[in-house]
Amino acid sequence: MTKHTVLTDAYRVVWRWHFYAGFLVLPVLMLMALTGGLYLFKSEIEDALYRPLSRVEVRDQRVSPDRWVAAAQVGLGGQVSSVFVPERADRAVQVKVRTEGGKRTAFVDPYDAHVIGSIPGDGLMGSVKRLHSLELFGRPFNILVEIVAGWAIILVATGLFLWWPRRRDMAVALPRAGDPKRRPFWRDLHAVTGLYAGAVIAFLAITGMPWSAVWGDVFLAQMRASGLGRPPAPAAASPWGHSEHHAPAGSGWTMEGAVMHAPGHGPASLSIVIATVESRGMARPYTVSIPGDPSLAYTAARLTEAAEEARSLYVDGRTGEVKADARWSQFGIGAKAFEWGIAVHQGQQYGWVNRLLMLGGCIAVWMLGISGLVMWWKRRPRQRDGQIGLGAPFAPPGPRARAAVLGLVLPLAVLYPLTGLSLVAAIVLDRLVSVFLKSRSEFAR
Structure with missing residues (x-):
């Protein structure tokens, strides 16, 4: 087998898995891109809707x-x-x-x-945000976010492999003049869009992982246990507790679910808490969470744009005593990395430039989805020609060809286990479909 043939076989196998990745996750990615693009303009939309x-x-x-x-x-x-x-x-x-x-x-x-x-x-x-994370449909669909994000990274990696110039083939860096009725026009549009937006799409997928129901929870727990996440509780205060039911609102990924006990006697007062918060110089806007459990402290969390502005105050609602003042400088390096990633993901960290760049990634997902659908439609299997199946590119046999795909997706399967499990399921399904189509073709003859 010549070097050129091996390269062609590898290309075809990667192309096949690029096709399957797009076929499986692009509809969900397009939904997430639409809702994510809307959420970038949350303050403007809410101001218009709720002005009265x-x-x-x-x-x-x-x-x-x-x-x-x-x-x-x-x-x-x-x-x-x-x-x-x-x-x-x-x-x-x-x-x-x-x-x-x-x-x-x-x-x-x-x-x-x-x-x-x-x-x-x-x-x-709020509904748009829950739809974006698929929480609107229940926890199993929130787990799907992790799988889709992992496959989105596979899409970017395999797409870059397919775009890379080989021998006489020149990579497309700018759209070439062509007829929109023909497949090459859509192929070039697809390639150029993926080339310039692939890094943004991969970034959005990676930084969206903290919201996933499995990987995000596990990673957050590891950050807490290793000291790379939330700061240690002050020596004079009670240790951090964790509560889903009384979780403070708006406290961010690092302090999510973190509560602190403030046992005492007598009624608590929001007026005392807000007076303390403002005397401590916390800038507005901020959210004060009122715990349903009277033994817990009130929490005031600043609504920030840049990640480094994060701050959470834990205040005794009876006395106004500050139990903890958690700031960016106290966060571990892991927490800082993820808080920064989330702020960029939401288009907040660097102002309008950041917001427009993320919006461009959302639009690119739709362009990739539409152009991919048009390309498939133009090369779809036709019954009159005796073709059956989904029209996935032919996958030649050979371990060296399959190694090209494994080299791209195996590291992701290890890093994101749910993506790995879905990959195994996809391989099994691919084999079953191949056997079914082969037997059907032999029966037709």
Whole structure:
């Protein structure tokens, strides 16, 4: 076998798996790209949607924050879990309330504690976020995020392998003039889009992993155990606890679920907590989480743009004593890396340049999906020609050809076990389909 033939065989095998990866995950990737692109403009969309609820008249003095809580609880008939304090003086505070019918967000005028109105849950963008992570469909679909992200990286790696110039073949770096009715036009569009957007797509896939239900939880636990994650609790305070039910809102990946005990006697007060938070110089906007367990401290988490602005204050609601003040400088190197990755992923870290770059990656996913679909349609199997199957590229036999694919995907399968399991399932399915199609072809003859 000549060197050129081996290279061609490897190319065909990689092409086959690039086809399968796209066939399996591009529809989900396109959904995630659409919802992710919308979420990049969360503040603008919410401002437009909820303007009648969020705008208030600025007056001389605000009423006690405890009155915000009381008004929301009476108005919506539930228990308050958190209060969002906006940056601007002409904006309503947003009070999250747990009711018998589910969570709702009340918009409360901070100057007179009037409940202007309410929306279900976290509103439209909350639903978009849950759809983006597939949590809207339940935990099994959130697990699918990890598999899809892993296959997205496989798509980028195999796509780069296919694009790489070989001997007489010149790699396409710019779109070439062509007829949109013909397949080469769409092939060039697909290749150029993948070339320039592949790194962004791979980055989005990798930095989206902390939200996955298996890998993200395991990695987060390892960061905590190794000292590379959240800072140690202050010596004078109780150790960090972990609670899913009373998890502080808006505290970020590093402090997610972290709670601290503040045992004491007497009623707690949001007014005391907010007075302490502002005296400690925490910049607005921030969210104060009110724990349902009276033995836990209140948590104030700053809503940040850049990762290094992260800060969480743990305050005793009875005395105003600060139990912990967790800042970026105290985070471990692993936590800093992931907080930075998440901030870039969400288009926040570097302003509009960051946001537009992530938006470009989302648009590129759709361009790749559409161009890939058109290419498949133009070379799809036709019954009249005696062709059957999905139209996947032919995979020549030989261990050296298969080694090309294993060299690309095996490291990812080790790093992301669910992707590895799905890869094994795909290989088994591929073999079964090949055997079925072969037997069907022999039967037809």
